[in-house]
Structures are given as structure tokens and as C-alpha cells.
Amino acid sequence: MYGNAYIDPNEKPKSIIDGEDLIKLAEFEARIARGEKIEPKDWMPREYRKQLIRMIEQHAHSEIIGALPEGTWITRAPGFKRKLALMAKVQDEVGHAQLLYSAAETLGKSREAMINDLITGKSKYSNVFNYPAYTWADACIIAWLIDAGAIINQVANAKGSYGPYGRALDRICTEESFHLKYGHDNVVTLATGTPVQRKMVQEALTRWWPPIMHFFGPSDKISNHTEILMRWKVKMATNDDMRQQFLNMYVPKIWDLGLTVPDTNLKKNEETGLWDYTEPDWDEFKRVINGGGPCNAERLAVRRMAEEKGRWVRAALLQKDEKYVTPLA
């Protein structure tokens, strides 16, 4: 599961193709226009490589950090069926991280370097995981709606131009579609259950709605920068398009269950065909992404602890006479 890659709005507006070989660039763009995939050993512009590393890396980090709030509920899952399913689901997420780190490694950054940038706070992960999962119902809402959002994002990105990322995403999306069913089944059970269960799931939805609306990121300014990234098929859809798609698919399902979305302005505008909603608090979004959320410190501390505790194991695995190949993705 994963939200859109966060691009810093304060990034310098210089042209991202400065200094590129224009003939090679034209050939590269023609290949993408023909629908060809770019493979690891092919020529690519510097900025293409940089953006992709950033996106794939953030995506991979989101998978392992996302395993933490959900993982808390594996040991508390009520009954065999839920316990087994949640274990399998979170295991999938960790497996996605493994696939994605391999895809990013084909662009020249090692898994160790990426994890190091994660635990030092240099690289980001999806903002939603900086919020706590207070109850079992929070874990159910995450599994349904956050994974639903992730699928929308990932189905779009799977059609992107970079071969290894697209292939990883195809597989990830297949698995995520089971997560979605799992999450939906859980939420249906709670929403149609006892008064205690219904209250629990409504409270969780109310808590998670703002992070869900933040999930796809702020409106994209249509800049020269985004235009080129879209032409290169790095960025496949605007954040607003994905948010609209999500609302269109899931708000009716939420309402069907008799649950209330905590936004009195939320309705489908019959003229535009788009959903009207209260603009999410983007200052809060920025504050959380920059470390000020309720769980940022805890998430990174847990990850650092895991890295620290595992150091001796990794050292024991590295045998000096063994040969290592470049990753295949």
C-alpha cells in the first residue's frame, strides 16, 4: 500500500533537462511515446533516474513502515481466521518492499543506502503511516481504504515507462486486490455487527478520513516539471484525478454500510460529475510529512532498532569469498 510520491513544492524550478544530450533525449522520448519500456541498462536522463529512485524508494519504505501499524494487530487479531489472514496480508506488504527495493536497485542505489536514508529521515514514506491504529477497527479501515487508495495509485503507475517498476507493480496490484477484499470483509463484519463493533468502526473511519484524503497528496500544480514527468511516463495521473477516482469508487460503498463520512460537504456534483469535498488541511499534511505527526518519531525509532538489532546477523551473512551479482528485477 502506498500513496503518491511526495515532491517537494520548494524544489528549485530549473529545467530538469539541463545539460542532457538532446539527440539521445529525443530518441528516449520517442521510445516512450511508442509505448516501449525503459530497461536498467538503457540510456535515460539524469532526472528520470533520480525521480524514479525517489518514487520507488518512497514506495518501498512505505511498505515496511506500513507493516508496523498493522503488525501491531496481528498479535491481537480476534480468532484464527483473522489472525491468519492479517499475517498473510502484512507479509505481502513486506514482500512488496523486497520487490521494490530490488527494482530501485536496478537504478543504482543499494538497498542498504535506501534503508539508511529512511532511518536517518532523509527519505520519506507515505504520510498515512504516521498516524496510529488505535483499535482493531483502525486496522480494518486501513486494510480496506488505504489499500484501495494504493491500488488506484499503483494501477496507474504500473503503466509507467520504467520496466522493472511496472513489472513489480503488476504483481503488487494482484496481491493488493486480495487485501482490499480482506479489508472490506472485515469492515462489513464490524459495520453489520453488534453496537460495540459498529461504534468501533465508525470511530475508526472518522479518525482515518483526513489521512485518507491526504493520501493522494496536494493538488498538482501543472508546471513544466510535472509536464515532463508525465511525458516520460514517470507520473501517470494527477493527485486530484486519483482522489476523485477513489471517492467515486468508495464513498458509495461506505454509505451502503450505513457509515458516516465526517465531511458534510461531501457529495457528487451532478453537473461536473466530480465530487465536492472540504479541502483537507494541507498545513497539517506538511507538518506531518516533515516529522510532526503523532507517530513519525516512533516509526523511525522502531525501524532503527530493528536495523541495529539485525546488524550482527547481516555481518555474519557477508562472507568475503562470496560473489554478489547485480540485482535482477
Added chain:
Amino acid sequence: MQHIKELLYKMADDLLVLGHRNSEWTGLGPILEEDIAFSSMAQDKIGHAQALFQILFELGEAEPDTNAFMREAKQFHNSQLVELPNDDYDFSTIRHFLFDHADQIRFNMLSESSFEPLAKVARKIKGEIKYHVFHADIWLVKLGNGTEESKARMQSTLNMAWNYALGIFEEGDFESPLQSENIFAGEKELQKRWLEAITPTIEKANLKIPSEADWNPVLGGRKGYHTEHLDQLVNEMSEVFRIEPNTEW
């Protein structure tokens, strides 16, 4: 029937508790691949426990969810080895190695049991545990032959875990009817075969089994005597289920 139930309870509880412990590595493994491996084994163990609780249910005990999620720690029959916290990866690996070899042999023995419902489950399960043992052996040998730190850790953890592992073979009150009815050949026989099975791998890992003079099995688990760690585990495991035990979750 009491003798069969006792056998099933101790096996089911071992697997439920160890599966739970294995699942605690999710998100925290030393490398992603191990995170994933422990999660797979956790799913197998919990699934195996569920199959045994199902047999217990068919023998008149509570249905599996209620049986697993509504008992208090003192009603659990697991060995103390499986309830100890995961601690570092060395303890988890050593426990995994010591327990899974015993588990594999136990299910191999039970695949020929005269109690057919158990024999049938054992025949299915033994094919899965083969991979758990395979995984444990690889890691034991790897870490036992790794760096100075990993070698030292593995030996001292093996020493610490050994007497807990011997507690797996704590005998119950029904050893003789189980044997005379050809249901299960008994804990003594299991321990003997276990020792034969693990010794070559421990040697390959350059580790030493503690000298027999120091063997002092940690007993009591099978009779409901546990460390405080099991209380915590059971409370956590049943926290949500107990909010409304008689409803679907």
C-alpha cells in the same frame, strides 16, 4: 479419550504460542527475507494449531476460536520454550531449530498413529514442517560459522535454551495408554530421535551441545506452570476477541 486430548492440547498450544511469537518478527526482521520467512512459518504454525483444535472440538471440547482465545495462561499446556519472548535473532533461530526438529519428528511419528484423525492431519503437516527444519538448519550453520560475534551468540544462546528445549519432552500422565494403543510412541522415544537428528547439524554449525551433567529440563509447562511472559502473550492475543466473545469478528 483423555489421553488423546492431553496429547492434542500440548501440541496445539505449542504451535499456537510459537506461531504467535514467530509473527512478532513481522516488520522487524534483520533482513526483509527473514521477516517474510518467519511470517510464513507463523502462518503454518497457527494453521497447524487450528487443525489440532478442530480435532479437539470433534472430541467434544470448545470450538477452536473459543478454546484458543478464551483460556487463561494457566490452562495452557505448551512447553515454556515457546512462550519466551523472541529476544534477539539468535534466540529465535535456536528455538526455531530445537523446536522444529522435535515437531517434525513428532508429526512423522504421528503420521502412523492408530488415531486416524490425528494421523491424517500429521501426514499433511509433516510435508510443511520439512521446510521449517530446512530453514532452521541453514541459519544455524550460517550463524554458527559466521563472525566471532555470531559464533559466540549462538553458543551462549544454545546453552541457555537447551534446558527449555528438554522441557518439550516433559511426560504426561498418559504415556502408557498412548503407547499401548499405538497412538504415540512417547516423549522419551521422541527425545531420543530428536537428539540423533540435531547432533550432526549442531556439529556442522561448530557448536557444542551442553554436557549431559548440566541437563536439567525446565518442566511444568505441560501442567499449566508458566513464566509471566505467557500471561502477557495470552492477554494480548485475546484482547479484541474478549470484547465480545460470542460474536463474529
